[in-house]
Amino acid sequence: YDEKMVREMEGLEASGSTYVCTLCDATRAEAASNMVLHAITRSHSENLERYELWRTNPFGESAEELRDRVKGVSAKPFLETQPTLDALHCDIGNATEFYKIFQDEIGEMHLRHGEGSRLPAPNREERRRWRAALDKQLRNKMKLKPVMRMNGNYARRLMTEEAVEAVCELVRSEERRGALRELMALYLQMKPVWRSTWPARECPDQLCRYSFNSQRFAELLASVFHYRYDGKITNYLHKTLAHVPEIVERDGSIGAWASEGNESGNKLFRRFRKMNARQSK
Ligand SMILES: [Zn+2]
Incomplete structure (x- = not known):
């Protein structure tokens, strides 16, 4: 779910x-x-x-x-x-966030944040331009067409080294390119842990390093990407960074509960919800 x-x-x-x-x-x-x-x-x-x-x-x-x-x-x-947590929605939620980080990096949002900044917050038109630049780059470099709503396929393509390299071509600062690459590399190290059906066997090294990687990922968000994570974090990033090891230790895996092909379960849920809503009226 x-x-x-x-x-x-x-x-x-x-x-x-x-x-x-x-x-x-x-x-x-x-x-x-x-x-x-x-x-x-x-x-x-x-x-x-x-x-x-x-x-x-x-x-x-x-x-x-x-x-x-x-x-x-x-x-x-x-x-x-x-x-x-649901592995598919974890991928989708985190890719949605990376899609926004990419736009912010193209627009150099870090220059607009904090006490020392004299630049105003971006307006809608600027944000729209950053997004258009990102979409165009991903289309040219990866043949990745923009989607109305993030889905599993787009998320899989976006969360790759190839995508981060395409984005880096639009980022001026060498330091920020380095941070983007590191952020993606850490993410790709963590991802198999919630995707595989038996992490202890299929990706034991990544499982071992998960807490270390998530700690470093969190440090990057809190420092280099502070402009987005100043008192805020998305629901799925929180779950990804904070709860994955405990769930894997308890259940053996997260991927095994993935919701792909679970549409019938969702249908059942919707019926149940309707019944419940009627009862409580
Ligand atoms: Zn929590």
């Missing part, structure tokens, strides 16, 4: 919530300032307990205090989900 579904089933606020994760209680700011060290703590039974607190407000707290107490539970959880 993708995150949107898990949030609905477990009664959590929508994916834009301050409570960034379906697996732990971190807020977006906490997840950005500490990108790697988070344990899986949420559970269906706790979500149910929290819903009761949210519904009854036994301590007479303000809306804000209550929300903090229940960590973003805002509806009745109705179906227990496996506390894991």
